[in-house]
Amino acid sequence: MDVDTAETRGVKRKATTQPPNEPPRRIRALHQDVVNKIAAGEIIVAPVHALKELIENAVDAGSTSLEILVKDGGLKLLQITDNGHGINRDDLPILCERFTTSKLKAFEDLTSIGTYGFRGEALASISHIAHLTVTTKTQDSSCAWKAHYAGSKLTPAKPGQSADPKPCAGRQGTQITVEDLFYNVPTRRRAFRSASEEYAKILDLVGRYAVHCSGVAFSCKKQGDSSSGLSVTSNASTIDRIRILHNSAVANELVEFTAANERWGFKSEGYISNANYSVKRTVLLLFINHRSVESSAIKKAVEHTYASFLPKGGHPFIYLSLEIDPARVDVNVHPTKREVNFLNEEEIIEVICEEIKASLAKIDTSRTFLTQSLLPGSKVPTITAVTPMRQGVNTQTPAKGANELPLSKSDSQRPSAQKAYENNLVRVDNKARKITSMLPPGQRPSGPTEAQNEEPAPDDMEYEYSEKEHTICRLTAVKELRAGVREEMHNELTDNFAKHIFVGVVDERRRIAAIQAGVKLFLVDYGMICNEYFYQLGLTDFGNFGSIRFNPPLSLHELLALAAAHERQTAGNIEGFDWDEVVTTIEQQLVGRRDMLAEYFALEISPEGELLSIPLMVKGYTPSLAKLSNFLLRLGPHVDWNDEKGCFQSFLRELACFYVPEALPPPQVSNASGVEEEELEDPGITMRRKQLHRAIENVLFPAFKARLIATKGLLKGVVEVADLKGLYRVFERC
Template identity: 70%
Template sequence: MVVSKSSVRAGCGGGRPIRHDVVSDARILPREVERRPHSTTSGRRRGAVGTHVKLTRDYCAGREEVRDLMKAMATSSLIPSSPPRGIKRKADQIEAPRRIRALHEDVVNKIAAGEIIVAPVHALKELIENAVDAGSTSLEILVKDGGLKLLQITDNGCGINTDDMAILCERFTTSKLKAFEDLTSIGTYGFRGEALASISHIAHLTVTTKTADSSCAWKAQYAGGKLAPAKPGQSADPKACAGRQGTQITVEDLFYNVPTRRRAFRSASEEYAKIADQVGRAIANELIEFELSNAQYGFKTEGLVSNANYSGKRTALLLFINHRSVESSTIKRAVEHTYSTFLPKGGKPFVYLSLEIDPARVDVNVHPTKREVNFLNEEEIIELICGDIRTRLGKVDTSRTFMTQSLLSGGKTPTISKAATMPEESDVTPTTSKRPATAKAGTQKPYENNLIRTDAKSRKITAMLPQAQRGSSPSRGPVSDGMEYEYTDKEHTSCRLTTIKDLRASVREDMHNELTNIFANHTFVGIVDERKRIAAMQGGVRLFLVDYGMIAAEYFYQLGLTDFGNFGTFRFSPPLNLSELLAIGVAQTKALEPNDPNFDWDEVVTTVHAKLMSRREMMAEYFALEISEEGELLTLPLLMKGYMPSLGKLPNFLLRLGPHVDWTDEKGCFQSLLRELASFYVPESLPPVPVKGEVEHEEIAKRRDELRRAIENTLFPAFKARLVATKPLLKGTIEVANLKGLYRVFERC
């Protein structure tokens, strides 16, 4: 009977010895021995791990039998002379100290290779860095079985000299360092000379290279850091072959001689996904280019960052300092914090950042793998970079992309539509773009309650109303405001006022994502009530009633912020007298408000007139509201071409500029004046449509027809293109029907 070392040790209680290792001769345990699975409770009590061995009553009836059994085994030659684990050793049984030996070179190289090349993606990263250092502008990557079976990279770099191929895969061989002092000015990706050496110890490595002055390419195989013959009996020297300029490195059977590491990979598809993530995703259309330099801190940076349309599961930060790939948790956290105000919750950005710093300010010898570096004024530099990224995101991200179902009859192909967000500068024009879908349409039949049954060419709700309620002209058709437009050569000015930027930012922060998406993809149904200014629109499978007066007020306010300082103009010919307009406004106000005998309305006209005359230069520069020195109104700002606000509201608009505008604070002045201007542009409330037999005034009928066409063909398309639906607009939007809910009702009937 033979028992392996430390296979038996004394039990701690219950009279049951505990076995851990495998017994080489099964005859020690007859059929009475019973094995039972490990119990969490008993294992915690006895300190045992693994499988418990229970001896039947015939073999150990109690503690005395166990002690006798252990004494008999100790006196026999069944176990080694050293006591088992858990038993106190005697002085004469202490082992002599083991000798320290140097590991074999092959073992050292494999250990080092395992630390550098953890997975196929790490091998690819090292090879890409070497290719870029060689001046490559094009890379071709071939992967099989997630890189475990084959990993091949071909570049068009400078190539490798034939004389250098003998030591190409030896450790600590590099063309980028000569002395330790060179570390102070390192400007390459890799310089330790361990990438190819590590790969050659754990894979079959083939290198084919050609330099510009070579007449042919040279091919060599490597194993264990040395040149190896392609077949047994052949020479290991590089062989001449056909090839193009550059280097091709082929890695086959990665970790073939490290079976433990090879078995640790779950699937080839998972490793392939990591490789695909390493070489970049399809985000080329969502990247913003930026550059920044600062002489005070001695740095220059350039890079590419994703806009608000891209949102990944984790942050992809490609950071290069002096053209070397490094990592920085500080920069990563700062970038994530910057994007937190632009991306949805949980969304992460893609950032490529190349930072050039004076080498004297950088210490690269602070990490064993040289993955991290330290540099002076780190916090100040990071703050400048994140501030520039934040500014450029505000300038460029004028739209966000949403997936919606096609409105075509029977269409199942998703399309891309864009809902505008508040831009940082007024020179950015939001556009609507569509991209072909890459995903295949599903073959499963969709449920009817999920179909969007709308068509932009179908009849509106007004077409079903009686002729008297519809008006004399059809709702469809081009909008004509009766104005003649002239184009001037006025140059566009960029607004750099901090107050305007803060107002734009407050709109973005107050955005309601779902409501903005609904307006960006809605279908106009029709005007429901012109007196209460209510219209119906469809968003997806839901029907909404919206207060288009409230929506228009917010839209024109945002338009004023976007085009601040760059408005078009309405020019009056002849000019209008400002005092007379203010007097008309006072008369209108007196008719609507109770008359206070102690209130001097004449003084109101004088005070407001003086205030507007004193601010006329500012209003002309920023708001295109020109008043002559003689007190004549020359122009009004033109916010939207094709839509004319009601001039009947002009006197009241000018009168309200006196008491309702905060003229003492810059930010408050701009905000309140833009709100008053937006209120002036809001479509006015019209009286109810006359019943059959009544005749409507010609001017009212004409204005009703103009408003109907403007609301359907100008305002709501503008809402769809660039409205940022803020949270207060929820009060003006009511859901009245839901197709899914209607199906439930019909199913119960």
């Protein structure tokens, strides 16, 4: 018996097998049925993709009501009924043929797509892998027409009958029934794990379009169920739709969002969750030109924006509808239209994220926090609502700490039954007794007493409000400097400053203060912190500084000469170095750049060389004017006047250094008999000491809490000295 040892056609040849000596195979066109099934497999990957195409077609038809019926996750039955304008009876024979559409006429129309569907492949693809039935009625038709399709062609409902559409009773609109999806592609059908999982995907998709399509009613349910899995009325607002489809917790914390830019040709609107709401995973409902799509770039950028507002591990809810000029969008890049490409993607994302950040910053003072009672041992915690303060007043927004958790409405109405243990109790009021009051009398800082600290002392400066409008800085150099600060951000340290409680000034000579963050106590170099804060404030308020005006004006030459004399005394006489020439050069340099200094930094100098004003950076705190002459002298050699970015950076660094609180000599110490060992302190220093204490506690540290971005360089100025839980463990061992 002869055995045929030839290779079986279609079996993959092994690498070690020698190729047979036969001519190369000829290239042949695939059978049209194979082509159609390949195309169908690309477009209809799962039941949810088939439903997406059908929903988009129904909305394109002007429908105001969509009813969806599902069986076995859409594999057995997928039916959608709408009340749109319907399909003409004469169009039914070619309805399911590939590339038949009412939305395109020429290739150029792809550049101005304003509808969901446009390629005419959805129904054709479905008809090749399922049994498709279409029942439709137009407004001017006396009856509805019912047609069955298979392989893009009309087919009879039963063998032996005519394939032509049959008249039947029906309401205006279209009903599309898809049965036995993937019946002729068994490998694809076996790939689906469970019907419930596919049904969940369908509900998610319908929910997305139900949120976006205002004025359209949606309902979706399983066949045989008495209740709907999803139901939205046509007159429901967007907020109500989110409340129905998601939950009230997110609907109550939404902020309306809009952004637009004519240069990049887009506008966007939607709703974003505020800082009171966070979940474990980002929920992003993204629509570009009213089509539900996905964008990892937008999602990552939005998550990065929220990182500075939400606690670690928290994520937001965002519904974003983005409308871009159709000429800038390529919608034909993905078979299921799940992804789109558009021009200037990075610029558009940057504008959106900046607007989100601004929207969150506006409402960031309205969070609700749970804090412990001021009375130790109290069983019922106090709920404190932090409300926005009057505009123009420094506001401090607490961040979420170890004992500060957002409350839902139901939680806030019932007292907590859990007792707070002592090793978790943290300081929540900076007016309570300070650690410095426990020091021996001779070692206490001579700042204001606790009674004096109850109300901030009024500033001795007179303020006038001008009608100058706020200007938006569009300088690239300033934007790059701001980005540099954000790149150096240390998240944990920033969070500690955002939720800290001021304890007191520990050493005013070395400029050290104590703060508490959570259950930890830190010593911080407030001189270093102030330097970084005022630099960041200079970048944030660039071009919008206030002014400290001098009446009468000061002589710029005399101030520079005074600083030069001090430097000459400190450094000694240097051979060949003319200090008078240095003073003249710096004076000419500042007078020559007076327009730029006045516009950007509010440093006004008259043409005659008189100093009219210096920048006012923080209301309620005045820098030491004893440092003014040295500040002006350093503007000559320490500012890079030849480079824009270098000029802005070096000038703001010098300005920050000028605003840093000066180091004061140690206070007078009393001996054991209570008599001063030395003469009494100069009254001017005593007054300045009190002013600094008030400003540090009531102005500067609250400003750190609200606005400081702690950079990695500040780690050198912060030292942890105590941890409440660690101390309790030590005491327990004792």
